[in-house]
Amino acid sequence: MTYICFTLVSHLNQNRMAKASFTPYFKKKYPKDKHGILNIRITQNRKSKYVSLGESINEKYWNPIKKEVRLSFNDSERLNNIITVKIEALKKEFGQTQHIKKNASSFISYLLDAMDNLETRNKHSTYKRYKTTYYHLRKFLSRQNKKDLLFSQVSAEFVQQFETYLLGCVTENTSKNYLNCIKKLYHQKIETSDFSPQTNAFALFVNKRKPVEKKYLNQFHVEAIMKQQFDQGDVLYNIKNYFLWQIFCQGMRVRDLATIRFGNIIEGRLIYTQTKTRKVHRALLTDTLVFILKDYVDDDRISVAMNNKFPWGIEETPRNLTYNQIVEDFNLWRKKTIHQAVIQKNPKTLNQAEKAKHQLDEIRQTLAMVLQSVIKPYAKLNPRKFIFPILRNEDFQDVVFDPDYKLTKYQNNQIEAKVALYNKRLKLLQAACDIDITISSHLARHTYSNLMLENEFDVYTISKSLGHQRLSTTENYLTDFNEEKVESGNLGFDKKFPVF
Numbered sequence: 001m002t003y004i005c006f007t008l009v010s011h012l013n014q015n016r017m018a019k020a021s022f023t024p025y026f027k028k029k030y031p032k033d034k035h036g037i038l039n040i041r042i043t044q045n046r047k048s049k050y051v052s053l054g055e056s057i058n059e060k061y062w063n064p065i066k067k068e069v070r071l072s073f074n075d076s077e078r079l080n081n082i083i084t085v086k087i088e089a090l091k092k093e094f095g096q097t098q099h100i101k102k103n104a105s106s107f108i109s110y111l112l113d114a115m116d117n118l119e120t121r122n123k124h125s126t127y128k129r130y131k132t133t134y135y136h137l138r139k140f141l142s143r144q145n146k147k148d149l150l151f152s153q154v155s156a157e158f159v160q161q162f163e164t165y166l167l168g169c170v171t172e173n174t175s176k177n178y179l180n181c182i183k184k185l186y187h188q189k190i191e192t193s194d195f196s197p198q199t200n201a202f203a204l205f206v207n208k209r210k211p212v213e214k215k216y217l218n219q220f221h222v223e224a225i226m227k228q229q230f231d232q233g234d235v236l237y238n239i240k241n242y243f244l245w246q247i248f249c250q251g252m253r254v255r256d257l258a259t260i261r262f263g264n265i266i267e268g269r270l271i272y273t274q275t276k277t278r279k280v281h282r283a284l285l286t287d288t289l290v291f292i293l294k295d296y297v298d299d300d301r302i303s304v305a306m307n308n309k310f311p312w313g314i315e316e317t318p319r320n321l322t323y324n325q326i327v328e329d330f331n332l333w334r335k336k337t338i339h340q341a342v343i344q345k346n347p348k349t350l351n352q353a354e355k356a357k358h359q360l361d362e363i364r365q366t367l368a369m370v371l372q373s374v375i376k377p378y379a380k381l382n383p384r385k386f387i388f389p390i391l392r393n394e395d396f397q398d399v400v401f402d403p404d405y406k407l408t409k410y411q412n413n414q415i416e417a418k419v420a421l422y423n424k425r426l427k428l429l430q431a432a433c434d435i436d437i438t439i440s441s442h443l444a445r446h447t448y449s450n451l452m453l454e455n456e457f458d459v460y461t462i463s464k465s466l467g468h469q470r471l472s473t474t475e476n477y478l479t480d481f482n483e484e485k486v487e488s489g490n491l492g493f494d495k496k497f498p499v500f
Helices: 002-018 076-093 107-120 124-143 156-167 172-192 219-227 235-248 254-259 287-296 300-306 323-344 347-381 409-432 443-454 459-466 483-495
Strands: 020-027 035-044 047-058 269-273 280-284 309-312 319-322
Touching (some): 020 047, 047 076, 124 172, 219 235, 219 443, 235 254, 280 483, 309 347, 319 323, 323 347
Antiparallel strands (some): 309 319
């Protein structure tokens, strides 16, 4: 009898232990701190522990009553979505996930099924968009004290109300993305079932997107980044290289930056499959790209080449200096004399500067050829190694980035996490270079396009360089453009900037 009672009590205790609550929590290290870390507080059997989300915000942006990031914070949507996703993951871990009962008339059930299907098919970007749509939809319904949404309740009035709610949380274009997810599933249900509404729920929904102002850096900004020096141990050393690579490698997209491998280097070009379009793209390895690339080639011959000395002299007898010493000497001389020469209109000094620049270009070109001779065999020996240490090679050993590749959820999450971290660190680069335009990874693409236009390269060359998949007015022309014209354009663009 005693044994039975003990077993019963133990069983009740286990049930009690299995129940846990998950609460978003803003945690500060010290009471007087103005910033804190977002956490999920897990309370179980009257004991609490915290799971950090690794996201820091100012205390004024945390709503302690609603347990969420205030909508006034520009990154509130992403952070609140992270909170929701983490709580759902913890509930699964603790076996407390609440499943909505399958209901043919439930739009929520239909949406969840669609999300499961996307996740199974590794459609991670689309899945993420649908998941965020689901997050906002549940948030909207909870404010109306509703737990479900039936297809019959999706009316023109509902769509307008939901759009109004979204406009209070996200931008106008983002709200249209989420409403389009609902619209697509709504019409899919009509086409594949006997659901036949008498009115069009999206009759009043206008899907015209608001034009987005494209910001970019000018040549002065790019030169400021190029001239900014960081120690190799400084995290911004790599961030600077990544961003400049994006610009000078024809406005390369950030996911391509993270996934290009040494095996993509073929005969002085980078040939790779663009992650967005799944089309093969080519970019010439210009001298600037080679000088960035050398920092990521683990070969002693790189150091030997960089320590090689060249005859150099501007105003005096030539000296034998390394390339970096020559660049430093040239920049110091130019800073001291060129401004004065322009004011005094001294042709002798200007001619001297032009001659020195020509000599420096020749040295740079010679050194770049030597570096390429080292990079080429290294690339052949390490074809599966990522060029930049953004992702872990071992996490992607099974992935061949061809037009048909697929990523696991973990792999996709790794890329998204690293891209988010890169964008955060770009703000540090922006501050270090005293640039008043918010730098993001995609800004490199806009910057490249604008600088090519400013330097009078035609729009077709630019379109080909960017690797655009569709341009209704130029598509037929793009297929006829030869590689030599694209490469000559990029060589000219490369030479517009100071040595690096």
